[in-house]
Amino acid sequence: MKFSEFIQQLAVSVPNPQVHLANDPELTGLSAIEDSQAHTLSYIEGEKYAHHVLTTPACALILPRHDGLQAQASDRHLAWIAVDEPRIALAHAIRCFYQPVSPEPGIHPSAQIHPTAHIGTDVAIAANVVIGAHVTLGEGVAIHPNVVVYAGAQVGDRTVLHANCVIHERSEIGPDCVIHSGAVIGSEGFGFVPVAEGWVKMPQSGHVVLASGVEVGCNATIDRPALGTTQVGRNTKIDNLVQVAHGCKIGDNCAIAAQTGMAGGVKIGNRVILAGQVGIVDHVEVGDGAIGAAQAGIHSNVKPGEIVTGSPALPHKVFLKASAVFRRLPEMHRTLKQLSRDAGLKE
Amino acid sequence: MKFSEFIQQLAVSVPNPQVHLANDPELTGLSAIEDSQAHTLSYIEGEKYAHHVLTTPACALILPRHDGLQAQASDRHLAWIAVDEPRIALAHAIRCFYQPVSPEPGIHPSAQIHPTAHIGTDVAIAANVVIGAHVTLGEGVAIHPNVVVYAGAQVGDRTVLHANCVIHERSEIGPDCVIHSGAVIGSEGFGFVPVAEGWVKMPQSGHVVLASGVEVGCNATIDRPALGTTQVGRNTKIDNLVQVAHGCKIGDNCAIAAQTGMAGGVKIGNRVILAGQVGIVDHVEVGDGAIGAAQAGIHSNVKPGEIVTGSPALPHKVFLKASAVFRRLPEMHRTLKQLSRDAGLKE
């Protein structure tokens, strides 16, 4: 693809680009700036990578609005496009060159589809997929090999299920979702009531509801509750190995990073960000726009917009200040002993 | 089902209920109290939910022994049953209305069963299940689609294996166990001996033994050791994404919450509770009835009945008190500097 053609395609998605065509090079693809290759388009964002403009073998660049970088690129006869949000331009640029792997259209003969299942038009169902009784698959659903969909589940239009994921009974998965490989949606919540002899199992008769545009990472698990629903809101993105326990209610547009876990009945607002390995105690509520930093242990409600860190979690700045002093505890302890002795306090 | 019929069914399992039939309503099912629906039975437990008695559209309630709530329910002409342990009554109530999804009886034609496998009576083996050489499946075993059982494994009577779980070679799974979707039982322990050039692999020739009534959560992993066994005791319940390393010995009736990890050779007593994201260092012993709070990092032995918190873990009360002071470290540090200066101590 010529650089000029690429710019035409990109212009649909990216507002007001500045463009320098140079000799309108032929692009063979994209490459990361640290590892860029000849005849490719690459991408500069932030100070850390700016120096690559001077040496990159790439023939074209996505740049931020930065006169100096643009001049450097022009001096090297590189083609470039400069935009307000280079990362968004990059996302669209990758789409111009990259076609994700999809299962072949139609239903593979080895797929096992229950006769009572209702299958939409234009689906792609790969080898060894197993679809249970009374399942509903929407239009354009794509299912990679070895996926299992238990009885009564619903999968919305254009949703993609990656290999070896499992959708349990009566789960409702909205349109335009992506369930990644090995994820398990709608399995039994961890419900056991202690009695003298051990445990009475609480049957988990509820189900999981994912709204539109949800992504669930590889080997993540979302359990169904004893009664009612576990919910994930519109466009919320869940990373690999995350645990969402029975009865959690997660809002819209959240991002939940890898290995985070929520215990039962947690409520998460909209636009909440949870970094990796966060843990949230059962029935805690996290307000809209709040942020849990990596490894935070959230034991009590978090207000909207609040940032919390540490285990047990504190307001971010409080934690950082206390944490900075933590390493000085031994010298503080010695000084305090000295002062106590001098003051005649008994220890 | 009429409320009176439901009460008759429940009476078998729940001692000495108080019952108010009201107009003996027809029940269509159960619903969670926060989301309760007309014509359903719902459930009140604890102060937090008590106010719902005044407004719930449900027609019948499971109540605690509490005169005030009972009077309020009677005033609203709701049918109710009051018991000592409402959660246990709820568990039995759900069983009256809810039938879990099981694979169809018999062996699906697409299942691959090794001719040397020994299959018990009344099994249900779903599509694409693969059963290896010399495997033994007990009576009434139910195996959901795409499960793999490696050679020489044994699965006890009535045990359920959910979709895409893997049972490795020579594992012994007791009767009445549930292995949830994607769990891996009996895989190779992480055994590598450091040498100058890298690592020598320690072959893991042992196996995993799960006693009766064990549950293992989705995508949890239980490894086999180099020699001998990794063991999980009777009725112990293991949640999603838990890691049990090679050679661990876990007692009876434990509950181990999601994302907890045990390193090699850990010993856990009976009735131990480990909350979410707990980590236990190799060869540590945790006594009967001990509790590890969420995110605890357990580096040394825990006495029977002890509760530990924090990383490294401390006795629970010690941790809570120290943790409450932690946020004051910056002011403590300032005060201490001031006092030191005043006392003429050099810093």
Next chain:
Amino acid sequence: MKFSEFIQQLAVSVPNPQVHLANDPELTGLSAIEDSQAHTLSYIEGEKYAHHVLTTPACALILPRHDGLQAQASDRHLAWIAVDEPRIALAHAIRCFYQPVSPEPGIHPSAQIHPTAHIGTDVAIAANVVIGAHVTLGEGVAIHPNVVVYAGAQVGDRTVLHANCVIHERSEIGPDCVIHSGAVIGSEGFGFVPVAEGWVKMPQSGHVVLASGVEVGCNATIDRPALGTTQVGRNTKIDNLVQVAHGCKIGDNCAIAAQTGMAGGVKIGNRVILAGQVGIVDHVEVGDGAIGAAQAGIHSNVKPGEIVTGSPALPHKVFLKASAVFRRLPEMHRTLKQLSRDAGLKE
């Protein structure tokens, strides 16, 4: 096998053993010392297990170079071999008796192999395996049941893929690797750019490259990046449930224990050891030979050879000393208040 035959086999791999044949007993296998059985070879390493020499029913022992233990074993008429590194001798000894389960040679008729795939000689491909378009499998590759290999992936000679693992598009897996059950290699990185209305998905067009001799544990996940590669170096061993995010570069001969997670773009040197449940923030660099202790939260670069502990991570000794004082915070706080009052400081 006679003990003397065993010694002959072992001698190939273990330098300069001292041997005491006793009555050259017949060995039926190996057993762990704590649970050792008659007619087996067992293994003593370290003080903790030394007392077993006096009572073990095993008929032969692997011992350290320790005159006292050797004399005790001889007195009991046990056969023994003493070596510099008993654990390495044990690893070789297990190999003499133990044969791992492998899929049957050839391609199972239920496997679905795309006609454009290139399959090496001497492969063993089990039931229900699905191999996508343009996949390359090397010589002697062994694939257990229900594995899915997406289009364009490459799997090196003698590599083993365990049941239900997933290899995503364009992944390059070196020779002599082991991918354990349920692991997912090469899935989409968690890339979403925040915009006013939610998230723009960053397509993940890169791929994952594993060098030779890499092991990846059960249900671990290694994501591919938007551009370029996620890399794992030669002989690096990754345990169960580990998360390696998009664009990480991990060196050679590392050991990464269970449930550890790395955010995007992390760089790990050679011979790095990360204990269980470690978390590493995005783009952090960890130098050669560094060690992250269990549950460490690594927020900034770690120097070669450094040991870090805690969250946020500190140098190991600094953390241990500060951590030892942590539990005294309440008494320190009280003393400080007393001293402040006495000194007339306002609080």
